[in-house]
Amino acid sequence: MHWTQRSKLLAPIAETGQCGIFLVRMVGSIRLERELLMSTLQQTYLIGARSLVIIMICGFFVGMVLSLQSINALQQFGASDQVSLLVGKSLFRELGPVLTALLFAGRAGTSIAAEIGLMKATSQIEAMQLMAIDPVRRIALPRFLAGLISLPLLTAMFNAFAILGAVMFSIGVMGLDPGIFWSKLHTGIYFIKDFMGGVWKSIVFGGLVSLIAVYFGYQAKPTGEGVGTATTRTVVMSSVLVLIFDFIMTSFLI
């Protein structure tokens, strides 16, 4: 038995190390060629563009519920015109990147892990190795890069639709003054601190979720059960790690 399997304590550490080695192998296999560009674009479409609808719907309702709660709380202090500031700050800094990453893990992370796991179960990965093609470069890398590109863009869409939801609710339903709403948002949100803080987070989360997805897919046992385990572990691990990394990054960015 391998030494890492003996200790329940050491196993996660060993797994992290292997995941790191996988990342290095993947990044080391980058060659600037048309093939990589095309497959990354295709994957960005498959996992990014196809996640758009769910991200937009969720963003819209998160924006509405945020403004509902904020107006309700702020009204007690007669400060309901500050709603756009509260909604904007919490969205750009926290809720946008984190919620999009969690949704992305459920929607795209699982499909990446299941797809690679299934390729393994039907010996497509083995066939590739036998053709002297590196499956890490051919299969894992484009999906990882696509996740890295998609998540910041999806976060932007999430934020945009959340603001739209907030506008519809607070201006359309609660009758707030549109001029005050927009000017508060415009002057109160800082580009570097609020907006870019969220962008950095979404880039890190994008890398994290897609790395976990390709890694677990690639390590999956080539059976139906192995593929199932890989998808479950992808969602669980990426959700937990997104929240842990969120705290760590916030403590540095704030």
Place this chain on the structure above:
Amino acid sequence: MKQNHKNDQAGNRDDSLKDPIIRIHNVHFQRGDKVILDDVSIEIERGSIVAIMGPSGVGKTTILRLISGQLQPSKGSIEVNGKQISTLSRRELYECRKDIGVLLQNGALFTDLTVFENVATPLREHTRLAEEEISERVLAKLDSVGLAGTEDLMPDSLSGGMARRVALARAVILNPKIVLFDEPMTGLDPIAMSTVGRLIRETNDALGLTSVIVTHNVAEMKKLVDYCFILASAKLIAEGSPQALMHNDDPAVDQFMNGRVEGPISFKYQNAVASATASLS
């Protein structure tokens, strides 16, 4: 091709073949405590079609994996095309695999690519041909396996036999020297079986390949192959032309070739393990 078809084991075989392209010499392989191959020696003549046969689970596929360098033997050496496979680095091994085409069980086509892209993948990866040249070669290869007009289909809309033929086209697109087949006939209907069999023969002779087929289908092999190796209980128990093996006196060979239940090859798991362990000591 070697004509001496008695049960001869390794030792005095080195001078017997004129031009072996694959030379497996006294190979021993085990997984945990289970012995999969015990002192197996096989030489495969260039240009021939050879079958490695034996009951399921006897280590036939292991031999293919040893030849392609996916597994390393615990003892012994494997020489493919003049190179010692087990001593190569990953890069050298990948280089060496360009001369080896492999057709895995069920074809293992890439399900996210069309038939055309499946066959074109090795060309795109290992050559710098222009798009027209790639297209020309792929279409010619698809035509040669009787599948002209299927290039835009996805693999899931192909029948089992068609998928196997696409996989054959993909395996030989780089004009390799050796093609390894893992159970190419399994799950096919009799017509598809004969078609695939005939294609294997035609491609082998037209391209001057050496084909190694792992199978337990005795009937199809009798028609197709030049030479057979039979494995049982981790050992090479016989070799020879299919006709000669049909009339072999060895009880184990007779049992396998004629599909008898009673005989030295046990179908019970514990007996099989015991006999493999006994043959070691």
